[in-house]
Amino acid sequence: MSEANKVSRLGSLGYDRFFEDSRLNLDVNIDQIARVSAEHRGAYEIINLDGEFRATVSGKFMLNASRRNDYPAVGDWVIVKDSLEDAKVIESILPRRTFLRKKYSGKDEAQLIASNVDVAFIVESMNRDYNVNRFERYIVLALEGGVRPVVILNKSDLIADTELSARIEQLRQRFHDVDILRTSVLTDDGLSELSNYIKNGSTYCFLGSSGVGKSSIINKLINKDSIETKEIGSKTGRGRHTTTAREMYFTSEGGIIIDNPGSREVGIIDFGSGSKELFIDIEKLAGECKFKDCRHINEKGCAVLAAIDSGYIDASQYENYLKLRSETEHYEMSSQERRQKDKKFGKYIKTAKVDLKKYRSK
DSSP states (O other): OOHHHHHHHHGGGTOOHHHHHHHHHHTOOGGGEEEEEEEETTEEEEEETTEEEEEEEOHHHHHHOOSGGGSOOTTOEEEEEEOSSSSEEEEEEOOOSOEEEEBOTTOSSOEEEEESOSEEEEEEESSTTOOHHHHHHHHHHHHHTTOEEEEEEEOGGGSOHHHHHHHHHHHHHHOTTOEEEEOOTTTOTTHHHHHTTOOTTOEEEEEOOTTSSHHHHHHHHTTSOOSOOOOOOTTTOOOOOOOOSOEEEEOTTSOEEEEOOOOSOOBOOOOSHHHHHHTHHHHHHHTTSSSTTOOSSSOTTOHHHHHHHHTSSOHHHHHHHHHHHHHHHHHHSOHHHHHHHHHHHHHHHHHHHHHHHHHHHO
């Protein structure tokens, strides 16, 4: 098989011009290219034109890795070689085109969720755990890594159509350029529309808290019961962890899906281009403030506070904006600085809310 044909066939696994240019720059044989399809403790599963294989990283790789995110993640394209044992050896990682990563409180390093993802499906179930601000966090997480976010309101059968329509309208007002889908695996509501998003050779990752139904949706999309599922606890309303490892699945149409363990904690690392895109109204108004270094908390001549007072900017979105910005600044501090300012961080958010109430009461 010619090299051009091999490159073309790798396209069904998500390989594109970006990765091919990287391979050519490194002068690597196309037969050495594979994609990480699953991650386990100390081991990986990879897939290439010859099939699926177990893999470990080389000793040189481990010596050169200085942090956890230097290691392969599900979705990575890697350079491999054969070993004397029944496994491949990962020598290096091709540059990542996009990524999804989040921050856990109490830990200095962010966690890479998946790489080279085209679309992030952000899922919440229509029960009492529904939270608009959590959607906002996941959307910022996706945008900061160059990934397109799509919102899924799952278990749409749990609430009346009028309430569901009101929530959809609320989200459309908050997230202007984000597509919003409704789904139910019990009634198959919206699953056909969701399937239309899944394109051959494109990679999708499902994000959301435990128990919101991510794995159930994926089982529907791949027409299998490959992933164990559990319902949300009836007493607490909180999800139970089912997916414990990240793994790649393939639809009959050729779409590539990454399931992801649920998490109730979504820390933001980079309040950069992604957040500016999501909070575009606030960012535009910030340029009209009297002072260039305005923090939009209690300064005179603040255009953002004036817009909140007039109702142009939603107060809840503003509060989330402050919190996400503060989390990023907190993450960028050194470990020692963080320990010293942990208490001040929480107090800062409370003070901002109090100042906002005082400002609006004038």
